[in-house]
Amino acid sequence: MISDEVRTQSNIISEYRYTTGKIDKGYNNRTLYVNVGTGEIREKPVTQMMKDKLIGGKGFGLWYLWNAVTPETRWDDPENEIVISTGPLGGITQYPGAGKSLVVTISPLTGMPMDSNVGGHFGPLLKFAGFDSIELQGKSEEDVIIFIDGNEGIVKIEKSPLKVSDSHLIGEQMAHVFSENEEDKKNVSVVSTGSAAEHAFMGLLNFTFYDARRKKIRMKQAGRGGTGTVFRNKRIKALVVRFRGVNRGLNNPVNQDILNETGVKMHREIHENDAKQNRMREVGTAGLIEIMNAYDLLPTHNFKYGSHRDASKISSEIFKKMVTQNMPDGCWYGCSLSCAKAVDNFELKTGPYKGEKVLVDGPEYENAAGLGANLGIFDPQYVIEGNFYCDTYGIDTISFATTTAFIMECFENGIINREVTGGLDLKFGNREAALELLHQMGRGEGFGKIAGLGVRRLKQIFIEKYGADPGFLNDIGMEQKGLEYSQYLPKESLAQQGGYGLTNKGPQHDEAWLIFMDMVNNQLPTFEDKAEALHYFPMFRTWFGLNGLCKLPWNDIVPADNKKEADPTKVPGHVRNYVSIFYAVTGIQVDNDEIIRQSERVYNLQRIFNVRMGCGRRVNDRVPYRSQGPVTVEEYESRAERYDGQLLELAGFDPEGKTTAEKMAVLRKYREDQYEKLIDAVYERRGWTNNGIPTIKKLKELGMDLPELLAVVEKLQ
Amino acid sequence: MIQVNGRNFTWEDGLTVQRLIELKRYIYPHKIVRINDRIIQEEEYGSTLISSGDDVKVIHLMAGG
Ligand code: SF4
Numbered sequence: 001m002i003s004d005e006v007r008t009q010s011n012i013i014s015e016y017r018y019t020t021g022k023i024d025k026g027y028n029n030r031t032l033y034v035n036v037g038t039g040e041i042r043e044k045p046v047t048q049m050m051k052d053k054l055i056g057g058k059g060f061g062l063w064y065l066w067n068a069v070t071p072e073t074r075w076d077d078p079e080n081e082i083v084i085s086t087g088p089l090g091g092i093t094q095y096p097g098a099g100k101s102l103v104v105t106i107s108p109l110t111g112m113p114m115d116s117n118v119g120g121h122f123g124p125l126l127k128f129a130g131f132d133s134i135e136l137q138g139k140s141e142e143d144v145i146i147f148i149d150g151n152e153g154i155v156k157i158e159k160s161p162l163k164v165s166d167s168h169l170i171g172e173q174m175a176h177v178f179s180e181n182e183e184d185k186k187n188v189s190v191v192s193t194g195s196a197a198e199h200a201f202m203g204l205l206n207f208t209f210y211d212a213r214r215k216k217i218r219m220k221q222a223g224r225g226g227t228g229t230v231f232r233n234k235r236i237k238a239l240v241v242r243f244r245g246v247n248r249g250l251n252n253p254v255n256q257d258i259l260n261e262t263g264v265k266m267h268r269e270i271h272e273n274d275a276k277q278n279r280m281r282e283v284g285t286a287g288l289i290e291i292m293n294a295y296d297l298l299p300t301h302n303f304k305y306g307s308h309r310d311a312s313k314i315s316s317e318i319f320k321k322m323v324t325q326n327m328p329d330g331c332w333y334g335c336s337l338s339c340a341k342a343v344d345n346f347e348l349k350t351g352p353y354k355g356e357k358v359l360v361d362g363p364e365y366e367n368a369a370g371l372g373a374n375l376g377i378f379d380p381q382y383v384i385e386g387n388f389y390c391d392t393y394g395i396d397t398i399s400f401a402t403t404t405a406f407i408m409e410c411f412e413n414g415i416i417n418r419e420v421t422g423g424l425d426l427k428f429g430n431r432e433a434a435l436e437l438l439h440q441m442g443r444g445e446g447f448g449k450i451a452g453l454g455v456r457r458l459k460q461i462f463i464e465k466y467g468a469d470p471g472f473l474n475d476i477g478m479e480q481k482g483l484e485y486s487q488y489l490p491k492e493s494l495a496q497q498g499g500y501g502l503t504n505k506g507p508q509h510d511e512a513w514l515i516f517m518d519m520v521n522n523q524l525p526t527f528e529d530k531a532e533a534l535h536y537f538p539m540f541r542t543w544f545g546l547n548g549l550c551k552l553p554w555n556d557i558v559p560a561d562n563k564k565e566a567d568p569t570k571v572p573g574h575v576r577n578y579v580s581i582f583y584a585v586t587g588i589q590v591d592n593d594e595i596i597r598q599s600e601r602v603y604n605l606q607r608i609f610n611v612r613m614g615c616g617r618r619v620n621d622r623v624p625y626r627s628q629g630p631v632t633v634e635e636y637e638s639r640a641e642r643y644d645g646q647l648l649e650l651a652g653f654d655p656e657g658k659t660t661a662e663k664m665a666v667l668r669k670y671r672e673d674q675y676e677k678l679i680d681a682v683y684e685r686r687g688w689t690n691n692g693i694p695t696i697k698k699l700k701e702l703g704m705d706l707p708e709l710l711a712v713v714e715k716l717q
Numbered sequence: 718m719i720q721v722n723g724r725n726f727t728w729e730d731g732l733t734v735q736r737l738i739e740l741k742r743y744i745y746p747h748k749i750v751r752i753n754d755r756i757i758q759e760e761e762y763g764s765t766l767i768s769s770g771d772d773v774k775v776i777h778l779m780a781g782g
Pocket of ligand 1: 096097098329330331335337340550552553
């Protein structure tokens with residue numbers, strides 16, 4: 001443990017004093033700007049335009065980032081920013097899931113704006129300390145800590161005395177240093193990344209919260225798109241906020257009663273129904289493993305297949321025994337859905353902390369599906385170990401898993417060999433090799449360092465250095481826009497192919513998850529139906545990110561009478577709750593349509609931001625064929641009955657007597673053609689041109705015909 | 718033959734909702750079953766027979782992930 005020298009004057013690079021204020025209807029009406037290169041710290045006013053058109057959260061983040069960068073800005077340029085924001089509903093304690101922060105930056109993986117939604121206490125404490133967002137800009141020449149003292153009204157940039165580089169230690173040490181005693185640790189939250197973010201492009205940010213029952217520091221992750229890589233590139237070792245006195249009225253809502261009543265109703269619903277529905281309080285999101293496996297949607301062996309006979313070895317029943325039960329595992333106060341599960345006293349078997357007993361936050365579905373099934377490793381102990389090291393090294397588990405799965409398929413196909421991997425036998429199912437790759441990434445050594453660049457760059461390296469077939473690599477490399485796919489198999493759902501492909505940041509399922517509606521329920525039979533879903537759900541889900549909310553309490557628990565609603569997949573009862581609490585906090589009356597419009601404004605801003613950065617066009621929305629259909633003969637033949645049937649019924653092609661290669665070619669043509677038609681329908685529904693550019697008409701309708709945006713799209717209409 | 722979520726499915730004698738759910742491996746717990754637009758309660762899955770030609774909907778209430 002480091003001493004308290006970090007607090008001494010000699011470490012301070014710059015300091016700014018501010019008047020602590022009072023939140024008004026969910027807004028501080030000011031944000032904080034910190035430049036670690038120049039030492040500048042200042043406040044900025046939140047304008048009425050920002051509140052009206054951008055709401056908060058991701059909206060504020062994108063706006064600040066837009067104004068900070070140019071089309072030429074690369075992720076490691078000093079002008080790139082990391083913006084962390086809550087939203088007007090962020091920090092309320094009455095309704096579950098209101099502690100989220102939205103992180104926005106230009107991503108090292110995609111070169112475009114990335115947004116990542118994360119729990120932990122940083123966002124709400126930042127808000128109560130006086131700021132709706134924090135912008136981090138510049139690049140320091142030495143490692144620094146940024147400390148926001150919301151009790152005293154002081155912001156400091158200090159030299160970092162930290163000798164440790166991994167997040168579980170940074171979080172612990174910073175919480176110790178910046179709290180007065182054990183009790184006070186609950187008033188501190190730390191943002192950090194780990195040693196791998198020095199080298200890997202898939203670096204994540206860990207946001208801490210203090211678990212009072214366990215008396216331990218816990219961490220939630222802003223996983224996607226390399227936010228941690230940018231953080232380390234700026235040489236920020238830790239961003240710390242301290243605020244004492246969280247209480248239920250701090251947002252100064254206009255109607256506390258509505259907020260209370262809506263919250264109580266929701267807590268009752270969770271209490272009565274969670275055990276019968278998704279068991280979030282028991283197993284968190286890991287409960288999805290066996291469900292995805294049963295529906296042929298659990299990616300195994302680099303998304304080749306959707307199920308595996310050994311999947312039961314990493315099922316939720318196994319993890320249920322490993323995670324500590326009956327703990328109040330909410331990642332912010334008031335989240336009775338409590339899905340933030342943890343394994344206590346887990347003894348590590350490998351790596352620099354071998355032999356230590358640690359707390360592991362997880363496993364979530366993505367950890368188990370990615371590290372486990374997708375790599376063909378059905379070992380729960382290994383999944384927990386990989387989960388711990390990914391987090392503390394600051395590596396996005398999803399990108400790590402999808403990248404490693406790609407590497408394993410290349411290895412098994414002889415595209416790379418042990419010589420290339422430095423001796424690692426990276427075959428599917430090799431637990432030791434996968435963990436060693438992870439440790440190399442942490443140390444920035446060997447093949448692990450190269451793997452940390454992600455699938456897009458690996459494809460290039462394998463093609464240029466090892467003569468790999470570009471067509472094959474582009475088919476099996478599960479990335480789009482530079483971001484690795486998250487862990488659902490979209491092959492049999494055209495709508496979900498779009499749910500991944502027609503996103504702003506790249507293939508992450510937080511915009512749309514339509515597999516069941518489409519593939520299982522067959523509720524989206526026409527292109528228009530699919531396009532409507534690919535409009536409504538991404539917009540509705542965007543709204544959580546504008547407000548500092550978690551998506552899970554929307555539909556991972558539903559009212560008992562949800563079945564009776566006309567459109568139960570939208571969970572109308574909960575949409576009504578959101579309308580109520582938005583009014584209760586801000587005093588602004590919205591309806592479902594206005595929620596969608598609020599999101600559309602920001603969604604279109606992000607799309608135009610992509611266009612401005614040289615992406616955001618039709619060509620960028622195409623997807624690897626592995627996400628659309630069988631790339632290899634073995635994939636086709638493993639589900640030949642399904643594919644043969646589709647050829648006959650849908651493509652008008654009689655498969656009788658044809659070779660697998662012939663059938664695959666026809667199926668591919670059919671499926672790729674379907675995807676193009678889907679793009680046409682979705683662009684039209686979203687009010688975009690045939691090349692994916694938001695139309696001026698659409699921007700006018702939304703009141704987003706801002707000169708900056710028009711300047712980008714006008715010449716592309 | 719019956720229709721399950723708008724797609725053909727082979728009918729068998731004595732087919733109950735419960736059996737259909739097993740055959741289709743519809744293990745996700747939160748769903749609505751309708752036969753010819755009539756909602757079938759969960760307690761009735763084992764006793765409700767599906768007739769040849771029925772239009773069965775098994776709507777999984779999951780827009781999650
Ligand atoms: S549902 Fe889970 S992730 Fe969402 S706020 Fe609650 S504990 Fe955090």
